[in-house]
Amino acid sequence: MKPYALTPAQAAVAILPPHTPGRHEQPAVLPIRTAGEFMAGETLADEPLLELHTQTCKSCSRKFVARFPGFCDDCFEKEVERVQVRNTTAVALKTFPERARQVTQKMRGPSLEKAKAIMPLLRSNQGAQLIVIGDRWTGKTVMATWWAQMLGFGLYTKAYDLFASVRHTYHEDSKLREHEVLDRFRKADFLVIDEAQERKESDWENTLLTNLIDKRYDALKPTVIIANLKQDALDAALGPSIVRRVAETGGIIECTWPPYGQ
Numbered sequence: 001m002k003p004y005a006l007t008p009a010q011a012a013v014a015i016l017p018p019h020t021p022g023r024h025e026q027p028a029v030l031p032i033r034t035a036g037e038f039m040a041g042e043t044l045a046d047e048p049l050l051e052l053h054t055q056t057c058k059s060c061s062r063k064f065v066a067r068f069p070g071f072c073d074d075c076f077e078k079e080v081e082r083v084q085v086r087n088t089t090a091v092a093l094k095t096f097p098e099r100a101r102q103v104t105q106k107m108r109g110p111s112l113e114k115a116k117a118i119m120p121l122l123r124s125n126q127g128a129q130l131i132v133i134g135d136r137w138t139g140k141t142v143m144a145t146w147w148a149q150m151l152g153f154g155l156y157t158k159a160y161d162l163f164a165s166v167r168h169t170y171h172e173d174s175k176l177r178e179h180e181v182l183d184r185f186r187k188a189d190f191l192v193i194d195e196a197q198e199r200k201e202s203d204w205e206n207t208l209l210t211n212l213i214d215k216r217y218d219a220l221k222p223t224v225i226i227a228n229l230k231q232d233a234l235d236a237a238l239g240p241s242i243v244r245r246v247a248e249t250g251g252i253i254e255c256t257w258p259p260y261g262q
């Protein structure tokens, strides 16, 4: 019945016990900021963050418990097929690159098929941690932007900027503490870390990234790490514990198709 076939790794995730919703049953507000904006120095502590809510389906009005508002699972599947319609009404995901946001409306080919196949996993409230790898121009950033548009929420950062914004808090003139910046990345309901190959592979960075992925895994929040790397280079680039965690919950998505464009 369902148009999506889950891989064994995805199926394994699907049998985890469901998360019990907490008492944060408040209407969802979409906090959208860039990494640059929250280095600017105001406090973020009182900003609401999306948690699991009882939602009302926009299409059939059924109640469902999910992190992302909008459509119940059945209606969402239909909605995924009507990509164009939804993208024109999608919230502006300001942290995502404008270039990629423009392409999502005319996506075609293998990356669109792959993006659709992975969508249920990201929406499942099971905290999928994914790595997307492949050559330049295979549409990795566009796929991640499309996922955020379909979810209606997402925080985008390049790995370099993530570490830079944390490091910035160590300066004495910083108005933000380290944990305030980190909380932002920990609590975002959908986080995309792009260009993960473009950073120093220091112990400090690896520990920070491992801890971030661990916290998000514990909180059942989906994350996508994008890297222009081959699979055998991942352990060295991201550290073995992240790769293990990813293998457990979501998996590594390889973009093996020819690059778009030329």
Ligand SMILES: Nc1ncnc2c1ncn2[C@@H]1O[C@H](COP(=O)(O)OP(=O)(O)O)[C@@H](O)[C@H]1O
Pocket: 099, 100, 103, 106, 107, 108, 109, 111, 112, 134, 135, 136, 137, 138, 139, 140, 141, 142, 143, 260, 261
């Ligand atoms: N699904 C798609 N359909 C059509 N063109 C695409 C698609 N995905 C990507 N492109 C084209 O390829 C370019 C690069 O995509 P991008 O996601 O930035 O690649 P990557 O992040 O893998 O380097 C886009 O600017 C767009 O022109």
Ligand SMILES: [Mg+2]
Pocket: 140, 141, 142, 194
């Ligand atoms: Mg990219």
Ligand SMILES: [Zn+2]
Pocket: 057, 058, 059, 060, 061, 062, 071, 072, 073, 074, 075, 076
């Ligand atoms: Zn519905």
